Amino acid sequence: MREKSAGTRRTSNRPDEDLPELTDEMLARAVLKRGGKPVGRPPIESPKVAISLRLPPEVVARWRASGAGWQTRMAKVLEKRAP
Numbered sequence: 001m002r003e004k005s006a007g008t009r010r011t012s013n014r015p016d017e018d019l020p021e022l023t024d025e026m027l028a029r030a031v032l033k034r035g036g037k038p039v040g041r042p043p044i045e046s047p048k049v050a051i052s053l054r055l056p057p058e059v060v061a062r063w064r065a066s067g068a069g070w071q072t073r074m075a076k077v078l079e080k081r082a083p
Contacts, residue, residue, distance in 0.1 A: 063070040
């Protein structure tokens with residue numbers, strides 16, 4: 001594993017005097033993230049379900065040719081025709 005360069009190595013545990021104090025307003029705007037994803041997001045009422053569906057290539061090509069959002073439009077058509 002590569003050693004960190006001198007510029008990124010932590011040299012002190014003292015706070016940086018150039019940084020401002022955190023205020024209540026700053027903390028209220030903060031978004032806690034873990035692994036790049038927000039933590040504490042409210043659950044969705046009816047989450048979508050991932051499935052695997054095999055369709056003829058011509059059908060998929062026709063939907064894709066209809067432009068961005070083709071998956072959403074396809075889902076709406078399928079929803080209307082569901083028994």
